[in-house]
Amino acid sequence: MTNNGAASILANENVLLRMSAPTGEVSPFPSAAWPTETFETGRKYKYLNGEAIEVLHQPRAHADMVTIVRDRVRAMVNGGMTLAQVQAANPAQGYVRRYGSASPSATRTFVESVYASLSSSRTN
Numbered sequence: 001m002t003n004n005g006a007a008s009i010l011a012n013e014n015v016l017l018r019m020s021a022p023t024g025e026v027s028p029f030p031s032a033a034w035p036t037e038t039f040e041t042g043r044k045y046k047y048l049n050g051e052a053i054e055v056l057h058q059p060r061a062h063a064d065m066v067t068i069v070r071d072r073v074r075a076m077v078n079g080g081m082t083l084a085q086v087q088a089a090n091p092a093q094g095y096v097r098r099y100g101s102a103s104p105s106a107t108r109t110f111v112e113s114v115y116a117s118l119s120s121s122r123t124n
Helices: 013-019 071-078 083-089 096-100 104-123
Strands: 010-012 037-039 043-048 051-057 067-069
Touching: 010 013, 013 037, 051 071, 071 083, 071 104, 083 104
Parallel strands: 010 037
Antiparallel strands: 043 051, 051 067
């Protein structure tokens, strides 16, 4: 699948199934908006710009299109950083403008939740 030089779109296979249509039917979304790479399992590991990332599909989230990329916070937790240090490192940089600028506390809360999840799984 190609996207004519635009950014790649990684998503769980369910996203592609929802966005496309069976042969002979009209898709509810233009093909240029479809994922260019999909994964069937609950997680996908890959390298992006020299960094290892983990993409997790969240099937019980509000929609099956929701995935969480939490590699930056995980690396910091594994490195022994405290929540304050992780917040100061700004792991959501690059996403705040689009997703967190209306409510900066939402970004802090998101990072705190990811940190808590990763910290508890590390100690269990």
